[in-house]
Structure formats: structure tokens, C-alpha cells
Amino acid sequence: MQRIDTQDELRRMLAAHRELGHSVGLVPTMGALHAGHASLIRRAVEENAVVVVSDFVNPTQFNNPSDLRNYPRTLDQDARLVEMLGATFLFAPSVQEMYPSPDTRVFNLAPLDTVMEGARRPGHFNGVAQIVSKLLELVLPDRAYFGEKDYQQLLIVKQMVRQLGLPSQIVGCPIVREADGLAMSSRNLLLSPECRKAAPSISAALRNALPILSAQGVDAAKQKIANDINATTALRVEYVEMADPETLAPVHEYAPGHAMAFVAVQAGSVRLIDNWKY
Amino acid sequence: MQRIDTQDELRRMLAAHRELGHSVGLVPTMGALHAGHASLIRRAVEENAVVVVSDFVNPTQFNNPSDLRNYPRTLDQDARLVEMLGATFLFAPSVQEMYPSPDTRVFNLAPLDTVMEGARRPGHFNGVAQIVSKLLELVLPDRAYFGEKDYQQLLIVKQMVRQLGLPSQIVGCPIVREADGLAMSSRNLLLSPECRKAAPSISAALRNALPILSAQGVDAAKQKIANDINATTALRVEYVEMADPETLAPVHEYAPGHAMAFVAVQAGSVRLIDNWKY
Structure with missing residues (x-):
């Protein structure tokens, strides 16, 4: 497993795999990995020759500054787990690397983003669309994996991929729960x-x-x-x-x-x- | 993932799976799990419906008391990893549970156990044969997974399985190395x-x-x-x-x-x- 923190290096590494005909899976995460993420990564490893796990706490999808500030960050532990799960690359860029200048794109995701989380967290899904589109365009994966715990996000990502005509298949994976039923988060x-x-x-x-x-x-x-x-x-x-x-x-x-x-x-x-x- | 510490409970849980026709994989470990173990567990999860990871520092295979005393023990961390890897059971028994009375069995494994590690670590492979035979007879796995880092052990386990007529397939898995080449241990x-x-x-x-x-x-x-x-x-x-x-x-x-x-x-x-x- 190799840790990468720049888009250029990831692009270069993936181009080499592409030349060999290797399929590529992407698991976008914000880190603090738990058994839910692990199930996505396991599935990606099963279905693709090369797996990129991204670990990036995306500021543009946080509507609440204290939520962003307090979001758990466990990168070294995440790296160990990603290696154990057999992924190929851990992509952990800085905010500057992903947003060298502010991302001013506004996505039209209605009506999916106007209800529930979209109504309560203004700008949240636009930020999700910004970072996920950047990652999909960077990695150009055959398949990208998202958990059904964030079910509305999953539908929105699928719609965004259709709108942008991206070539990736978006794969939804079942919620993983603690033994007492709490959804992993x-x-x-x-x-x-x-x-x-x-x-x-x-x-x-x-x-x-x-x-x-x-x-x-x-x-x-x-x-x-x-x-x-x-x-x-x-x-x-x-x-x-x-x-x-x-x-x-x-x-x-x-x-x-x-x-x-x-x-x-x-x-x-x-x-x-x-x-x-x- | 369920943690189990008695033979009786493990036998009961596995019997239920057997009735449903589930295949069973066993990964015997002494804990302190690293990417080498992870590769065994991943393979077992791919190939079997149910996977038992045993985590037991077997005293009878240590010829050096300070080696036994100092052997790293990281059970809680191991349990988290075993869950992330998608195994079904972590079997972590006490010494008393595995050896309620001293195991006096002497295995005849010559000439495999007379050279190299066998010559330098008197009793080591007899202890390995004791614990691995106990685990195989307890779990009766379809497949059991061993790393090729302990290559001599792998051959000895295969010979023991033939001698005892056990029904399990013994699967050897390639050494996993650190980026600098050091074999994981x-x-x-x-x-x-x-x-x-x-x-x-x-x-x-x-x-x-x-x-x-x-x-x-x-x-x-x-x-x-x-x-x-x-x-x-x-x-x-x-x-x-x-x-x-x-x-x-x-x-x-x-x-x-x-x-x-x-x-x-x-x-x-x-x-x-x-x-x-x-």
C-alpha cells in the first residue's frame, strides 16, 4: 500500500496501472475509518485490480464550522487499516491540494437535494458534489463505492455522475451496524x-x-x-x-x-x- | 464479528453454520496481527462463508521462556482488525481453556522437524503440532491458512494433517513484506x-x-x-x-x-x- 498526497502523483501511478489494463476502484472517505468503510474497501478490493481509498475531510460539505473542527481525524490508524484491507493507494491530500482556488461550481441536483439533509444542511450536497466530482475526474475509476447510510448522498452522486457523463459505476453498499444496531458512523x-x-x-x-x-x-x-x-x-x-x-x-x-x-x-x-x- | 473464548461455544456456533451448509475457514494466529495475517484472513474471507481467526499465544511451542514472556499481545486491536476484515469469529481462549491438562502428545514429524528451526528450537514444532491439531479438530475447517514466512511449519502442518487423516485443506500464502523488504512478523x-x-x-x-x-x-x-x-x-x-x-x-x-x-x-x-x- 502506498500513501500519496498529490493529484499529480496519483494520476501518474494510475496511468501506469491503466496501461497494464488494470481495473480501478475508488472508495472516497473522510477518514476515521470504521467497519462500514472496511466493507466498502473489501468489496472494492474484490472487484478491482487497483483500489484507491481517499481520506480527505472535505471542508466545502460542512455547513457547520464546529462540526468540521471536531470531525475525527485518525490518518495513521486509517493508513494501517487500508493496508491491511489490501487497497493499493491511500490518497490523503491537503485542502490546498484539492482546492488550490475556491470551487465556485454550483450543481443543480434538485429535487434530490432539496429534501431532508439537503433542506437542513444548506450547501452540504453541493460540497459533496464538488469533492466527489473532483475525485472521480482525478481517479476515473471503473467503480466507486458509497455506503447506504448516507442514502440521499448516494442518489445525488448517481445523478451527478449522469449529469456530468462520467464513466464510473456508482456502487451502493449496505449499512454496517454495531452489534446493538447503531449504524456505523x-x-x-x-x-x-x-x-x-x-x-x-x-x-x-x-x-x-x-x-x-x-x-x-x-x-x-x-x-x-x-x-x-x-x-x-x-x-x-x-x-x-x-x-x-x-x-x-x-x-x-x-x-x-x-x-x-x-x-x-x-x-x-x-x-x-x-x-x-x- | 463475534468474540468467543471457549471451545464449547465455538463448537455450538459452528454447528449452526454447518447445518446451513456454510463452508468454514480457519486462520490460526498468535495475535499481534500485521499485514501478513491480514492477507491470510482476506483470502479466508474470500473462499469461505464463515471464517474463524484464532488468537492464542501457544505456550507449548516456545522453547525460550523470555520469548514467550515478551511475545507481543494486542488483543483489542486484533479484534478491531478481524472485524474490519470481515471474519465471523475471533477465538481467543485462555491457556487453561486450550490445555486443561498438560498435552503429552509427541508427534513424529521427522525428518521435516529435525532440520533448521526444528534443530535450533527443541520442542517447537511438537508444540505447533499440538495446538494446530487441537484447533483443526475443534473447528474442522474446510480450509486452514498458514503463511509461507514459517515455511517449515507449513510443511509440518501438512504432514501432520496427512498423518491424522484430518479433512482440512492446508493453504499456504505468500510472505507479505514491508516496503523495505522485511518479512512481516x-x-x-x-x-x-x-x-x-x-x-x-x-x-x-x-x-x-x-x-x-x-x-x-x-x-x-x-x-x-x-x-x-x-x-x-x-x-x-x-x-x-x-x-x-x-x-x-x-x-x-x-x-x-x-x-x-x-x-x-x-x-x-x-x-x-x-x-x-x-
Whole structure:
């Protein structure tokens, strides 16, 4: 495994592999790697001859400066793990390297970016589109891997790739959960002990909503999910939405396989998201 | 990933998987996992539905009490890595659990265990055979994975499996090296900075021996390897042998593909081994 921190060097290394006909997989991350990232990297290693893991805390996708400041950074530990997982390159550029001048591009991602996280985190998905498009254009991977924990991001990246006509296949990978059900997230590292203990209530509420969704419909299920989470003192629901898994359009009537619940929850100073397909 | 510390529980969990027809891979380790172990675990995860990584510092294979006492132990870190690599179970039993009473079995592994490591570490391979047979009989894996860094051990385990009529396939996996050529080993953690800096001379000496082996034969090559390593102050050669890769019988004339060099080197208080096929 080789650590690379400049675009030029990565381009040069990948060109050599391309000449040999090697397929290339990309796993874009913001570091603080956990078992969710590991599952993406494992899949990329299985499916590609060469795997680039990028490790870059992208400032343009943070709408909250303290969230950016506090975002966990564990680069040396990440490097060790990336090597163990059999990836070829760890690309960990500086902010200056990725943004030598401000990125003023505005992407048109509506309506996917106008709901849920898009509505609550102004500019977030535009920043995601900026960095992901830069990485895809740099690496030109055959496949790029994204986790379904950030499901709305996954759909938005797919749409951006279509808009830009990029040649990469975007591969979504299932959420990996802790043994108690909490969706893996780098931000879990920042949870207080009390909030960490409370956090599994989020996935439990999602998991337990199916009977009421089938019997009483979407509104009752959304209400039940919110009530179940809010019943835990350490957690406060920001939103619960039920949306179509392809379009993110709000769902009002339940049809099996066509409804997905999305939640954002404040746990102390940490904001957590999760989702569940019914 | 589930941590298990008793034989009974592991047997119970595996029986459930067996009923579902799942294949089982075993990666026996003594912990302090590095990229070499990771490559074994990755391969096991690719080839089996269920993977057991055992993490047990086996006392019966240590002929030197201070080596046993100083052997690095990093169980929590190992567990995190085993989970990231996608293994199913980490089996980390106590000594009492694996040896409720002393194991008095004596294996007949000659002539494989009478040369090289077998000659220098009395009882070592008998201890290896004790623990590996216990693990194979416990897990009954379809495949068990061993690194070629301990090449003599690999051949001995294969012979033991034939002798006992065990149903497992023993899979040997290539040595993984640091960027500077040093063969990955848990004992590398114990090297002083000076010895760590010197240690790549071992693999360099092995790598550079082919021209002299081809031109001047086995004895000259052995002498050259020993001289090259001993030229580094921090390293002292214990032995250099050239042997047949199937039988470990000494090789006196070079035939391509049928000669393998084996070295043991003292680096400060740490004993390192390596090998190279020509």
C-alpha cells in the first residue's frame, strides 16, 4: 500500500496501472475509518485490480464550522487499516491540494437535494458534489463505492455522475451496524457515553415500525418512530420522513419495497442519521 | 464479528453454520496481527462463508521462556482488525481453556522437524503440532491458512494433517513484506530502532543471491547470503540453509524452482527468520 498526497502523483501511478489494463476502484472517505468503510474497501478490493481509498475531510460539505473542527481525524490508524484491507493507494491530500482556488461550481441536483439533509444542511450536497466530482475526474475509476447510510448522498452522486457523463459505476453498499444496531458512523466516536448508550434506540425504532406501517399507514409509522426515539432522554428527533427509495419523493401510502424511512437525530452535540427500507 | 473464548461455544456456533451448509475457514494466529495475517484472513474471507481467526499465544511451542514472556499481545486491536476484515469469529481462549491438562502428545514429524528451526528450537514444532491439531479438530475447517514466512511449519502442518487423516485443506500464502523488504512478523514490533533499520538486509541478501547461485552454485550462494547479512553490525546469522521446497532435504546443486534458502538471524534480542525460492 502506498500513501500519496498529490493529484499529480496519483494520476501518474494510475496511468501506469491503466496501461497494464488494470481495473480501478475508488472508495472516497473522510477518514476515521470504521467497519462500514472496511466493507466498502473489501468489496472494492474484490472487484478491482487497483483500489484507491481517499481520506480527505472535505471542508466545502460542512455547513457547520464546529462540526468540521471536531470531525475525527485518525490518518495513521486509517493508513494501517487500508493496508491491511489490501487497497493499493491511500490518497490523503491537503485542502490546498484539492482546492488550490475556491470551487465556485454550483450543481443543480434538485429535487434530490432539496429534501431532508439537503433542506437542513444548506450547501452540504453541493460540497459533496464538488469533492466527489473532483475525485472521480482525478481517479476515473471503473467503480466507486458509497455506503447506504448516507442514502440521499448516494442518489445525488448517481445523478451527478449522469449529469456530468462520467464513466464510473456508482456502487451502493449496505449499512454496517454495531452489534446493538447503531449504524456505523465516524461521528459515533464523538458521542458521550450517555448518548452512545441511547443511540441504538434509533435503529430499534426504525426496525420496529413495520407492523404499524402495514396496519396503520405512513403517518402513524412516522409518528411512532419519532415517539420511540424521543422517549429516550438523550435523543431528539430532527425529522422523520418516509420517501420513495428511487426518487426521494414523499410517500403517503405504503407499498412494500417502495418506502424508506429517513431520520436525523440530535444526540447531545452530535447529529446522527439512519434509514430503513420497508 | 463475534468474540468467543471457549471451545464449547465455538463448537455450538459452528454447528449452526454447518447445518446451513456454510463452508468454514480457519486462520490460526498468535495475535499481534500485521499485514501478513491480514492477507491470510482476506483470502479466508474470500473462499469461505464463515471464517474463524484464532488468537492464542501457544505456550507449548516456545522453547525460550523470555520469548514467550515478551511475545507481543494486542488483543483489542486484533479484534478491531478481524472485524474490519470481515471474519465471523475471533477465538481467543485462555491457556487453561486450550490445555486443561498438560498435552503429552509427541508427534513424529521427522525428518521435516529435525532440520533448521526444528534443530535450533527443541520442542517447537511438537508444540505447533499440538495446538494446530487441537484447533483443526475443534473447528474442522474446510480450509486452514498458514503463511509461507514459517515455511517449515507449513510443511509440518501438512504432514501432520496427512498423518491424522484430518479433512482440512492446508493453504499456504505468500510472505507479505514491508516496503523495505522485511518479512512481516509480530516479532518486528520488538526490534530496537537500530535493528529495525538493519533488518531489511536479510531479504536483500536473499534477493541478491540468485546470480551467484546460478554462476557459482549452492555453497557460494549460502556463503554470500551469510556474509551480506553479517556485514550489518546489528545482525548475526544463526544459519543459512539451501533446501528442497517439498522435502527440506539439503540441496547441493542448483536446479531452478527446486532450491529455497532459509535463514535465521539474531537481531539484538529478537530472532528473525526468512526464506526465498530460486
